[in-house]
Amino acid sequence: MRSTSTGGDWENFSHNILWLRQTHQLSKTKMAKLLRISVKTLNRIEAGEMPKRLSVSVFFRIWAAFGIHPTKQLGTRLWEK
Numbered sequence: 001m002r003s004t005s006t007g008g009d010w011e012n013f014s015h016n017i018l019w020l021r022q023t024h025q026l027s028k029t030k031m032a033k034l035l036r037i038s039v040k041t042l043n044r045i046e047a048g049e050m051p052k053r054l055s056v057s058v059f060f061r062i063w064a065a066f067g068i069h070p071t072k073q074l075g076t077r078l079w080e081k
Contacts, residue, residue: 009074010050016078018046020066035061 021031032042035058041051059070068078 011048012077013074014045014048016068016073017042019079020062024066034065
């Protein structure tokens with residue numbers, strides 16, 4: 001069974017992924033391809049579930065695509081800047 005976040009860094013990250021996808025008007029398929037993850041994994045992340053495996057490279061792909069440093073991905077909610 002996968003853990004579901006109740007707060008903190010993971011909650012920020014999952015909300016930020018959804019916010020980035022919606023703000024940049026990306027479909028789930030396009031966002032998943034950009035991050036090199038499956039749509040199923042993206043759905044889990046957006047729902048606040050932590051996948052069993054998530055490569056650290058995902059954080060660097062977000063940084064490259066959107067210019068958001070990994071510490072901000074986890075430590076802040078982007079829409080509240």
